[in-house]
Amino acid sequence: SLDRIINLCKKLGNPQNKIKAISVVGTNGKYSTIQAMYAILKEARINCNIYTSPHIKKINERFVFNNKELKDNELFELLEEIENANNNQPITFFEILTAAYFYKAAEYPNNINLIETGLFHRFDATNILKQNLASVVTSIGLDHLDWLPKNEQTVEKIIFEKTSQLLNSNIIIAKQSSKDITDYIKKTIKNNKSNKYLFNEDYSFSSGENNFFYYEDKFGGVKLPYPNINGQFQLENISTAIVTLRSANQLKIKDKHIKEGITKIHSIARLQEISEGKLKDLVKNNRLLIDGSHNPLGAKVLNNYLESLDCDKHIILGMMANKDHQLYMSYFKNIATLTTIDIPNQPNSIKGIELKDKLNSFENTQYKENIFEAIKSIPVKKNDIILITGSLYLAGEVLNLN
Numbered sequence: 001s002l003d004r005i006i007n008l009c010k011k012l013g014n015p016q017n018k019i020k021a022i023s024v025v026g027t028n029g030k031y032s033t034i035q036a037m038y039a040i041l042k043e044a045r046i047n048c049n050i051y052t053s054p055h056i057k058k059i060n061e062r063f064v065f066n067n068k069e070l071k072d073n074e075l076f077e078l079l080e081e082i083e084n085a086n087n088n089q090p091i092t093f094f095e096i097l098t099a100a101y102f103y104k105a106a107e108y109p110n111n112i113n114l115i116e117t118g119l120f121h122r123f124d125a126t127n128i129l130k131q132n133l134a135s136v137v138t139s140i141g142l143d144h145l146d147w148l149p150k151n152e153q154t155v156e157k158i159i160f161e162k163t164s165q166l167l168n169s170n171i172i173i174a175k176q177s178s179k180d181i182t183d184y185i186k187k188t189i190k191n192n193k194s195n196k197y198l199f200n201e202d203y204s205f206s207s208g209e210n211n212f213f214y215y216e217d218k219f220g221g222v223k224l225p226y227p228n229i230n231g232q233f234q235l236e237n238i239s240t241a242i243v244t245l246r247s248a249n250q251l252k253i254k255d256k257h258i259k260e261g262i263t264k265i266h267s268i269a270r271l272q273e274i275s276e277g278k279l280k281d282l283v284k285n286n287r288l289l290i291d292g293s294h295n296p297l298g299a300k301v302l303n304n305y306l307e308s309l310d311c312d313k314h315i316i317l318g319m320m321a322n323k324d325h326q327l328y329m330s331y332f333k334n335i336a337t338l339t340t341i342d343i344p345n346q347p348n349s350i351k352g353i354e355l356k357d358k359l360n361s362f363e364n365t366q367y368k369e370n371i372f373e374a375i376k377s378i379p380v381k382k383n384d385i386i387l388i389t390g391s392l393y394l395a396g397e398v399l400n401l402n
Contacts, residue, residue, distance in 0.1 A: 027162075038265075048064065203216065290398060291388070294320065315338050
């Protein structure tokens with residue numbers, strides 16, 4: 001239920017009712033879509049507060065106010081104040097963080113809040129807003145099935161949990177992996193009176209030549225430079241960000257804000273290239289990429305990117321125990337080597353040696369205890385790339401080690 005978060009926010013003066021928000025739900029692409037919106041809004045000189053999860057390197061990443069992450073002492077004081085207000089009543093980790101976010105966000109009533117839903121949406125702690133500027137539905141697929149009853153572990157149930165309680169404002173539906181998923185989303189939100197914008201019906205993009213792509217919606221078309229981040233799927237996330245901001249008329253987003261913004265997107269552990277640090281030193285002139293994808297949909301788009309590269313690809317993999325490891329790896333084709341590792345400091349991860357045994361159908365599979373040993377053991381040639389993937393938790397640990 002939402003009772004715990006509602007009761008705590010009531011004690012705090014219902015701060016969630018004092019903010020302007022864009023809500024983002026979905027399985028994949030939430031963080032990337034938020035970062036694209038943030039980059040465009042900054043170009044328009046609009047200040048933002050941002051709430052995302054999980055954090056990658058440190059918890060402060062979840063708390064951005066007035067375009068800045070909270071410092072340690074500020075976060076300490078905020079969390080202590082919320083803990084005192086809660087007065088030892090039952091509460092979850094995510095609920096108390098969400099209440100803290102709303103409480104601090106209310107100090108900036110003119111800022112735009114970009115809020116990522118935690119798990120599903122219907123009973124998620126972020127779902128206590130009474131109104132918002134827009135609800136964004138990014139691509140939906142199978143994930144977090146262990147939170148659902150055995151007989152309801154279906155994509156239809158996930159779509160219902162994510163979209164049946166969306167607010168009445170603007171709803172933006174991103175590109176989905178199949179027509180069936182799009183149709184089921186449409187069916188679930190049929191009675192919602194919001195303005196609806198669907199990919200390929202109300203907005204679209206096409207890749208052009210000479211490092212440009214073309215974006216179009218009912219507000220007009222615009223020729224855009226390629227963004228500063230890797231992967232075709234990022235053009236989908238950026239297009240979703242553009243139509244979301246354009247649909248909120250009061251933001252007055254201009255083409256120049258979009259053109260400048262999408263070349264300055266800051267994205268952690270989403271096909272991020274590691275260009276310096278201890279791990280980069282080990283690979284020398286080879287490319288080293290890190291991506292926190294951990295579900296089948298993420299694997300699919302990641303493989304599409306790898307397939308576009310004309311070189312040998314080496315994967316280093318670490319995953320949480322509750323994921324479908326074989327299904328995740330089944331999406332990767334033409335992999336030169338696979339190295340499984342342990343994820344440090346994560347008791348809920350699968351041991352690398354067990355992961356290797358589960359994936360023994362892959363040729364050239366090996367286990368190494370840590371990321372340094374893994375990189376050193378890979379027989380890279382000129383132009384080969386190394387990709388570290390399988391978990392956002394792994395990405396965070398690796399980036400900190402780097």
